[in-house]
Each structure stands twice: as structure tokens, then as C-alpha cells.
Amino acid sequence: MPDLDVLADPSDPAVQRLSDLAKPARGAVRTAIIEDQEPLVQALHAGVRFIEVYGESTREFPDDLAALCAELRVPVRLVEPAVLTKVFRSEKRPKVFGVANIPAPARFSALAEGTGDVLVLDGVKIVGNIGAIVRTAVGLGARGVVLVDSDLPTIADRRVVRASRGHVFSVPVLLESRERVARWLAESGLRVVDVDMDGSLSPESLGELEGDVALLLGAEKTGASDVLQALAADTVSVPIDSRVESLNVSVVAGIVLYARSRRSA
Numbered sequence: 370m371p372d373l374d375v376l377a378d379p380s381d382p383a384v385q386r387l388s389d390l391a392k393p394a395r396g397a398v399r400t401a402i403i404e405d406q407e408p409l410v411q412a413l414h415a416g417v418r419f420i421e422v423y424g425e426s427t428r429e430f431p432d433d434l435a436a437l438c439a440e441l442r443v444p445v446r447l448v449e450p451a452v453l454t455k456v457f458r459s460e461k462r463p464k465v466f467g468v469a470n471i472p473a474p475a476r477f478s479a480l481a482e483g484t485g486d487v488l489v490l491d492g493v494k495i496v497g498n499i500g501a502i503v504r505t506a507v508g509l510g511a512r513g514v515v516l517v518d519s520d521l522p523t524i525a526d527r528r529v530v531r532a533s534r535g536h537v538f539s540v541p542v543l544l545e546s547r548e549r550v551a552r553w554l555a556e557s558g559l560r561v562v563d564v565d566m567d568g569s570l571s572p573e574s575l576g577e578l579e580g581d582v583a584l585l586l587g588a589e590k591t592g593a594s595d596v597l598q599a600l601a602a603d604t605v606s607v608p609i610d611s612r613v614e615s616l617n618v619s620v621v622a623g624i625v626l627y628a629r630s631r632r633s634a
Contacts, residue, residue: 375426377449387456390468393527401471401525404463406431408535412469415538419443422467425453434465443467471525472538475513477553479541485512486629487559487583489550491593492518493618500532501619502586506540509626512581513541517550517597547596554600559583561601564625565592566615568606572624575605576632584625589618 376383390402400420403412409422410433422438424430426447438445453462480487488506493499499519506514521529524542545553554561560582562575575582585601587593607624609616 373424373430373445373447375447375449376423376452377426379452379455381452384452384455387468391456391458398471398523398525401469401523401530402466402527403469403525403530403535404466404527405531406434406465408530408533409465409467410434410437411535412467412530412538413437413441413443415535417472417538418470420468420470421446422465423448424465425450425462428464431465469525471523474524475541475543477543477545477549477557480513480515480543480557483512483541484581485510486581486626487512487515488622488626489515489554489561489583489585489593489597490517490519490587490618491547491550491585491597492588492591493586494518494520494588496521496526496528497532498617498619500529500534500537502622503529503533503540503542504536505619505623505626507536509623509630511540511626513543515543515545515550517545517547517594519544547594551596551600554583554597557583560603561585561597562625563593563598563601563604564606564621565598565604566606568604570603570605572605572607572628575625575628578603578632582629584622584629586618586622586625589615 403409421444424447426449488511503514521544524537529537562582563585585593585597607621
């Protein structure tokens with residue numbers, strides 16, 4: 370690839386702008402840092418618009434990422450290690466990262482346009498679980514993911530982007546209130562299936578439910594709220610050994626999504 374410009378001066382105003390973006394977001398953001406090669410590639414494929422992509426000057430910039438950036442006309446610049454240290458401080462420094470314009474928050478209308486099941490996560494707050502579930506939802510053909518009471522200010526939270534491997538931009542992910550979600554579920558026509566420890570259906574029986582459904586999952590300890598559980602037409606549980614109190618919510622999500630994906634097999 371051609372020689373690239375190198376950002377070498379820690380006092381450069383561009384470095385301060387990157388440092389500001391590297392700080393945790395406290396509200397809705399329009400611009401954010403996307404770290405590491407796979408999340409970058411997935412975000413680019415999902416149509417996220419990047420202002421610039423950066424690589425560490427002491428490392429070879431990945432050829433496939435360079436080709437994709439060239440195809441999409443995204444500028445690429447290298448960064449000296451001293452500058453990366455200032456930007457990311459004590460955090461693990463990414464080998465590559467980009468500055469992206471974050472898409473507008475998804476709305477319920479985005480779910481009306483697609484096909485596939487919808488995951489509703491009620492009170493799931495651990496960002497690693499949220500990211501893993503979003504990645505699984507994309508992999509197993511879900512229409513979208515609705516987050517209720519997640520404490521996330523934005524889907525562009527760096528931890529969620531990292532955990533989802535960039536797929537948080539590949540499918541509609543909504544941040545909504547419980548009241549609005551309850552109203553949407555009641556009006557959507559989707560059959561609501563509550564995934565709970567005391568469900569009456571097995572995961573295998575999910576394949577017998579016709580049409581798309583809304584799969585409702587709550588936090589591992591508390592389950593979904595009474596408000597949303599009241600809308601459920603069915604409940605399903607994953608049988609486990611009595612020595613295990615419960616399964617991680619991201620594991621359960623994977624099991625029920627896989628069971629649903631087998632209905633067309």
C-alpha cells in the first residue's frame with residue numbers, strides 16, 4: 370500500500386480529539402472510536418461511515434483492511450506509539466482503530482421492515498452479555514435486539530462494540546423504555562415467548578411455533594419484569610443439571626435462537 374501519513378506529535382490537536390473520544394461516553398454520541406480489526410471490518414460492511422482509520426506505525430497495517438478502506442474511500446493514517454499511549458492512557462492499546470459517525474438510534478420502524486425473531490432483553494446490564502447476544506442474534510438470523518433498562522447511553526459503547534465484534538451495527542439494536550416496549554409488543558402482532566427458569570415449553574418445541582416471535586429474556590438472577598412477562602403467550606426453559614443454579618443469559622439466548630433457527634431445517 371502507498372506510504373501513509375504518520376501522526377507523531379502528542380501535542381497535535383488531532384491527538385486531543387482522539388483522547389476525548391477514547392473517554393467513556395456519558396450520553397448519546399455522534400462520533401466514536403471503533404477498535405480492532407474485526408469490529409472495524411464489520412462496521413464498515415454494515416455501512417457505518419468512518420472519518421478516518423488508524424494503525425500503529427510500528428506494525429504492518431492489515432492488507433484486507435487497507436483494501437476495504439480504499440474501496441470505501443476512508444482515509445488511513447499511522448500513529449506513533451507515544452501518541453497511542455496518550456490517547457488510550459493505561460488501557461490496552463488497539464493495533465488498529467477508526468473514528469466513525471455513529472448511525473442514528475434505531476426505532477421500532479426498523480423492526481417492522483425485517484423478518485426473523487426479535488430478542489427483547491429486559492434488565493440485562495452486563496455489556497459483555499449484551500455484545501455476545503447481539504453477535505449471536507446476527508449469526509442466527511434474528512431481526513433485531515431491543516434493550517430495556519440496560520443502563521447503556523449508546524449502542525456505540527466501546528465495550529459493547531468489542532464484545533459484539535462490531536455486529537452491534539449489523540442489526541437494529543434499540544434502547545427503549547419498558548413502557549414503550551410493552552406498547553410495541555402489544556401492537557406488533559408478534560407472539561411473545563418468555564424464556565424463564567420455570568417455562569412450560571422446551572427449546573425443541575420452539576421450532577413448532579409458526580411465524581416470527583419475540584423472545585423475552587431477563588437478567589440471570591431476576592428474569593424479565595412483570596410488565597413484559599404479562600404479555601407472554603408461552604414460556605420456555607432450558608433444562609439443566611440441578612447442581613447448576615442458572616445459565617448465563619447469553620448462553621440461553623444462543624440456545625433458544627438456535628432452536629428457532631432449526632424450524633426451517
